[in-house]
Amino acid sequence: MRRKILLAVWIAACCCSNVCSAQTYEDCVERGLAYAKTDSLQQAEEWFRQALRLKPDDFRNALIYANMAKIEVAQGQTERALSSYDRALAIVPKNVPILQSRADLYLSLGNLGKALIDYRNIIDVDPNNVNALQAMGYIFTQQREYTKAKTHYERLLSIEPDNYTALLGVAILFQECGKPSEAISQLTRLIEKYPDRAEIYSVRAEIEAEAKQTELALMDLDKAINLEPNNKNMILTRAYLHLKEGKKHLAKLDFERAIALGVPRAQLKKELKQVK
Numbered sequence: 460m461r462r463k464i465l466l467a468v469w470i471a472a473c474c475c476s477n478v479c480s481a482q483t484y485e486d487c488v489e490r491g492l493a494y495a496k497t498d499s500l501q502q503a504e505e506w507f508r509q510a511l512r513l514k515p516d517d518f519r520n521a522l523i524y525a526n527m528a529k530i531e532v533a534q535g536q537t538e539r540a541l542s543s544y545d546r547a548l549a550i551v552p553k554n555v556p557i558l559q560s561r562a563d564l565y566l567s568l569g570n571l572g573k574a575l576i577d578y579r580n581i582i583d584v585d586p587n588n589v590n591a592l593q594a595m596g597y598i599f600t601q602q603r604e605y606t607k608a609k610t611h612y613e614r615l616l617s618i619e620p621d622n623y624t625a626l627l628g629v630a631i632l633f634q635e636c637g638k639p640s641e642a643i644s645q646l647t648r649l650i651e652k653y654p655d656r657a658e659i660y661s662v663r664a665e666i667e668a669e670a671k672q673t674e675l676a677l678m679d680l681d682k683a684i685n686l687e688p689n690n691k692n693m694i695l696t697r698a699y700l701h702l703k704e705g706k707k708h709l710a711k712l713d714f715e716r717a718i719a720l721g722v723p724r725a726q727l728k729k730e731l732k733q734v735k
Contacts, residue, residue, distance in 0.1 A: 484513045488523065500530045521550035525557045532564060540564060553584050562594065571598045587618050596628050605636050623653060630662065639670050657686035661693050673704055691720045698730070707734040 482490070491506035507523045507530075514520070528543035544561040551557065562577030575598050581591040592615040599608035609632060615625045626649055633642035646663040653659060664679035680697040687693060698713030711734035718724050724731070 482509065482513075484510050484517065487513065488519070491523070491526065495526060495530065498533075500533060504530050518550055521547040521554065521557070523547075524550075525560065528560065528564075537564065537568060553580070555581050555584055555588065558584075559590060562591070566594060566598070571601060574598060589615060589619060589622070592618075593622070593624050593628070596625065596632075600628065600632055600635055603635070605632060608632055621652070623649075623656075626652075627659065627662070634662075634666050639666050642666050655686060657683040657690065657693065660686070661696070664696070668700055673700065676700060689720055691717050691722055694720070695722065702730065702733060710734045 487506045487510035491503045491510065493503075495503040504527060507527050510523055511520055524543045524547035528540040528547065531537070531540035531543060541561065541564065544557060544564070547557050548554065548561065558577045558581050562574045562581070565571075565574035565577065575595065578591040578595050578598070581588050582595075585591070592611050596608050596611040596615065599605070599611060609629070612625045612629050612632065615622055616629075619625070626645070630642050630645035630649065633639070633645060643663060643666055646659055646666070649656075649659050650663070660679040660683035664676040664683065667673075667676035667679065677697065677700060680693060680700065683693050684690065684697065694713050694717045698710045698717065701707075701710035701713060711731070714727050714730055714734065718727065
């Protein structure tokens with residue numbers, strides 16, 4: 460019985476191989492893209508690899524490698540994805556969409572240095588690339604290079620004066636620079652433009668709490684949570700602020716609410732003891 464199963468698998472593999480070999484490079488790419496669109500990732504990868512075998516030196520392979528990288532990211536294979544992006548960019552080193560994809564992946568992995576290199580290469584090709592300027596502002600803020608961060612955010616805002624991420628980035632930059640008043644003023648202006656964005660109230664609450672303006676911080680957290688009632692992080696932030704102020708009953712309510720939303724009870728074991 461086992462031999463029959465193995466024979467059937469071998470025959471199926473041979474048939475698949477024969478079908479693949481009968482296709483042109485263009486057919487393989489087209490089939491790979493079609494499978495990728497339907498999230499049939501394994502099949503898509505097989506067709507892309509067949510295309511690479513048919514024409515290993517074709518310049519169009521850059522797009523195949525880029526598509527394979529996206530598949531590998533979706534499968535959680537980030538190292539393989541980076542290798543595929545490397546191969547794509549070895550063919551087309553100044554391709555902005557591929558540089559953007561690799562830079563974004565590096566950024567998501569916390570590799571700010573390599574992400575920054577790619578974003579700079581994007582700016583070399585496209586000086587007004589909003590995504591790259593935005594990411595560079597963020598990276599420089601994280602690296603505490605505040606002057607460079609400010610330069611990139613200002614450049615971005617000269618292109619898109621109402622860019623929400625850049626405006627928020629400037630506020631956070633003020634906070635990081637130890638300028639809470641300027642940060643709060645910037646966030647207040649943002650709230651006037653975007654009154655329904657919970658994160659703005661949350662960030663302002665954080666700065667107000669650091670400045671010992673507890674009542675204002677709690678008011679902003681109340682507003683943020685009203686806008687996003689299932690945001691565990693905001694609820695926990697308010698819980699800790701209540702606990703710091705000695706409001707154990709209110710802190711307990713927020714801790715229990717966070718647990719109901721999925722925060723492990725064991726993670727808050729110490730806090731729950733404090734609010735008994």
